[in-house]
Amino acid sequence: MNGTLYGLGVGPGDPELITLKAHRLLQGAEVIAYPAPDEGESLARTIAAPHISAGRIEIAIRVPMRSERDPAQEVYDAAAEEIAEHLAAGRDVAVLCEGDPFFYGSFMYLFGRLARDHRVEVVPGVSSLTACAAALGTPLAARDDQLVVIPASLHARQISLRLSDVDAAAIIKLGRHFAKVRDCLAASGLLGKARYIERASLETQRMLPLEEVDPAAVPYFSMILVHRRGQAWTV
Amino acid sequence: MNGTLYGLGVGPGDPELITLKAHRLLQGAEVIAYPAPDEGESLARTIAAPHISAGRIEIAIRVPMRSERDPAQEVYDAAAEEIAEHLAAGRDVAVLCEGDPFFYGSFMYLFGRLARDHRVEVVPGVSSLTACAAALGTPLAARDDQLVVIPASLHARQISLRLSDVDAAAIIKLGRHFAKVRDCLAASGLLGKARYIERASLETQRMLPLEEVDPAAVPYFSMILVHRRGQAWTV
Known part of the structure; x- marks a missing residue:
């Protein structure tokens, strides 16, 4: 039984602006992935931090800062591959997305790589x-x-x-x-x-x-x- | 001590797509108001129903259906007056808004009438x-x-x-x-x-x-x- 990929909107910043649904799925996911800068904290992870239980497998997707116009294809290729392995092993993966996953978010690059062959659910967030x-x-x-x-x-x-x-x-x-x-x-x-x-x-x-x-x-x-x-x- | 008017985005329909913050404020508010059609159920109230505790004072703001272009001024005048009385008596009032309060929502008509003289907080929702x-x-x-x-x-x-x-x-x-x-x-x-x-x-x-x-x-x-x-x- 394969795992499910969840694109979770975690809201704009206040950890209390996450939905009950994203909160529930976040608690249940064995693997958590999130975009992060070259160095330092991921905003998406910081927003969700109060809701992340100990012992989760975490994947920081470190996208080079200059890549606003080039979505750093090779970074997303590698992240998609790592996520796909967890899904194939039956583990759910929650990708944390600042605001909403589909409102100018980078989640679409993982979605584009994984939605054809895996079960994917997008949970909208406060943008x-x-x-x-x-x-x-x-x-x-x-x-x-x-x-x-x-x-x-x-x-x-x-x-x-x-x-x-x-x-x-x-x-x-x-x-x-x-x-x-x-x-x-x-x-x-x-x-x-x-x-x-x-x-x-x-x-x-x-x-x-x-x-x-x-x-x-x-x-x-x-x-x-x-x-x-x-x-x-x-x- | 006057009460606070909360404009609560309750999300697009799934009751689980309400935020933790709107959920908390909804539980605490003594008075709940919501837009409703001439007859029948209010969508905003239906969405929030699983989260509404018993014994709340409820105000259904019944807006005539034909009023898309005329925001039924007198209906909002009366609703604002009723809400203002609760605020003056120290009771918090939560207005339930489908989706987000400020994205094509009718909450702005209450906001326009009450924000000058009362404490108002808008809680964004999933649109x-x-x-x-x-x-x-x-x-x-x-x-x-x-x-x-x-x-x-x-x-x-x-x-x-x-x-x-x-x-x-x-x-x-x-x-x-x-x-x-x-x-x-x-x-x-x-x-x-x-x-x-x-x-x-x-x-x-x-x-x-x-x-x-x-x-x-x-x-x-x-x-x-x-x-x-x-x-x-x-x-």
Whole structure:
């Protein structure tokens, strides 16, 4: 009897924002895998840490930092192979995913390699999108609104074009792209309707007016929410 | 000491997809409020039912069905007033929200009325967006993808325009708009890359090829996910 591969959304940061289902499956899995930087802590593992029992087999999938545009194929090949061996031996494997597994997550690279030949279940999680909105106290979208998620790595031209014709936007993964995004918002006349947040729901969460953000200190896990009407609701 | 208003995301349907945090706050709240149709069950309450203890004060906010474009101001006025009385009497009030409170949810109408004068905390939940992707086994977006959420109630022209220039889209709240949306996808050459799901994560969940969907039987809680590349990941 082969094991099952679980893609577990562990939520945006606060360990209490994991679902009951992910929590249960995490407790039951013999093997736990998670993405990790070259050196240091895995954010996904840190989020899930209070829920991980002792004695689990752990697989840290260390993806080189520069690989945002190249998903480090050989790293995922090796991880998929290691996971497949556990599954073949009848052990369930839980892959911890920051936020949600299928919302800009790296889990899809394991899913693409393993879903054809193995039983896979994806457990959705609270994404950074809704966590940022909750922390900022700003509804994302209402009724007929179009809401677009824009990666900050896009060209300024593309970002400005998109901002010009939607009701609401979430500009994600700001990092070193912050100044460019801020300039796009200014050019679109939306600066006054934009809100910045970093590390939503973690203890280090910060919300700042855009003009107070130091572009040199913006982390990857940050987001700007903007709504054309200033706010989504009308009372 | 006044009470706190909690906007609790209870997730997309499966009661196990509620977060530990929403579960804890739900157990502690003396008063529970939720949107409900004119007659019959509230979906949000049904989702949360296994977690609701006996003896709670319950407020069903009955919003007339035709009010999608008019958020039934007087209904929310009355509900906000009733909730405010409980808060003033020192009782915490938990408002149950399908999916996430700030992702096209009606909670914002209470938030808009009560956040200025009362302590409010929004607890993000798993949205239908990620729940549908998980059930379909189809990642929403990767790396530089732009992902747009399109309400199906928009004009065909607006839907087609948006489909023409994004990488990935989620077309939500299909209901009686299904045939129009299907025609837009066909005209955009995206029909073969679109996937349909209704009532994600509920026991009545169904996934169908678009050509097998009966347009007369599409529920409001349904969604089409589409990705220009057919799938978000490349292996």
